[in-house]
Amino acid sequence: MFRVPAPAIAPIGVVLSRTAKTASRAFDQALAAAGGSQPVWQILISLKTSPVANQRELADAVGIQGATLTHHLNGMETAGLVTRRRDPENRRVHLVELTEDGEALFHRLASAAITHDKRMRKGLSESEIATLAELLHRLATNVANEGG
Amino acid sequence: MFRVPAPAIAPIGVVLSRTAKTASRAFDQALAAAGGSQPVWQILISLKTSPVANQRELADAVGIQGATLTHHLNGMETAGLVTRRRDPENRRVHLVELTEDGEALFHRLASAAITHDKRMRKGLSESEIATLAELLHRLATNVANEGG
DNA sequence: TATTGTTATACTCTATAACTATA
DNA sequence: TATAGTTATAGAGTATAACAATA
Structure with missing residues (x-):
């Protein structure tokens, strides 16, 4: 009977990415069923x-580029979820505000997110959740400190 | 001095998804620098x-649909990473095999993945890594047991 | 000139539906 | 008919570069 040596390096990246993929897809479905998506929710x-x-x-x-945000805001404005108007103080700035429909969607998605959670x-x-959250935070901090 | 009440429900989904996004982007960059991508690596x-x-x-x-795999294999075959040939035993089956270049890329990506990890x-x-892996696995198991 | 945001364009990953080849 | 895989097509999310408006 042979013993398989434990790998010197446990690929936590693989575990994390697999878990995240599974969780993310399940969350996508929950949000979609409530009429949303992850970017819109964020x-x-x-x-x-x-x-x-x-x-x-x-x-x-949200963690995206400005042009990508514009893309989503266009969709959300068309869907009647937000309005955009210029800031009178500085007309370069566009103030984004939730409409009633936007508020309503927020609450539906929040509810879906809570159920999913x-x-x-x-x-x-x-305490396990707290441990998990803390460990995840430390991982994220490590990779966030990129050279780039 | 007011105390902010701790939320009844810690949104572990939010923490997970944020961590995963950060980690996934960093990993993307590491793989790209080594000439690969996450689907190709998987x-x-x-x-x-x-x-x-x-x-x-x-x-x-890999966790994708057949047509999506075909899409990636087309690219990998064009790039000279894999070959596809029919199985003589059952000519409906296409045997996918790594070329030397495919092997070489595997090793480069493995190296990048280890560094990233x-x-x-x-x-x-x-022990913290082990705890983290176990907790993540339990989360994934919970959401994998979908109704759908 | 610098800042804010949009438009134009394109790329990657993914999926479904219809199809071909084989059994 | 059923199975293995491909092709055609599309959609979501993201990004970069060039642009317009404002300061």
């Missing part, structure tokens, strides 16, 4: 929770 | 490590 969260001064900050908060957390204790 | 790993009987199994292993793990102990 944008709605940012608009609701943090006071962004302009679209550049919004794009940074509950299912994902099932069987994990509070 | 396909190479599967070809090297698990004996897949046909392309359907390969697609399942090391950087990501920095400051985390073996």
Whole structure:
């Protein structure tokens, strides 16, 4: 009977990426069923929770480029979720605001996200979740400190 | 002095998705610098490590649809990384095999992946990594058991 | 000139539906 | 008919470069 040597390096990247893919797809489905998508959800969260001064900050908060944000905002404006108007103080800035429909979608997606989170957390204790969150944060910090 | 109440539900999904996005982008860059991409890397790993009987199994292993796999294999064949030939035993089956260039790319990408993993793990102990891997696995199991 | 945002364009990954080849 | 794979087509998300508007 042979013993397979434990690999010197456990590929945590593989585990993380596989988990994230599975979780992300499940989350996609949950958001889609509620009429949304991940980018839209991220944008709605940012608009609701943090006071962004302009679209550049919004794009940074969501983690996408300005042109990509414009692309999503175009869709959201067409769908009646947000309005854009110029800031009278500085007419270069476009103020993005949620409409009633946007607010409503935010709440539906929040509800879907909470349900999804509950299912994902099932069987994990509070302290396990806290440990997980902290370890993930440390991983992210390590890779965020890129050379680029 | 007010105390902000801890949220009843820590959005582990948000933490996971943010971490995964950061890690995934960093990994993308590392693979791109070595001449690859995540789908190509996944396909190479599967070809090297698990004996897949046909392309359907390969697609399942990678987590994509058959047509999507065909798309990637077309590119990989054009790039001289793999060959496809019919199985004489069952001519419906196309046997996918790595070329020398494919082997070489596998090793380069493996090296990039290991480097990336090391950087990501920095400051985390073996047991912390093991804990993290186990917790992630439990999360993934929970969401994988979809209704759909 | 510098900043804010948009437009034009394109690339990657993915998917579904219809198709071919083989059994 | 059923199975293995490909082709055709499309859609979502992202990005860069060039541009317009404003300061």
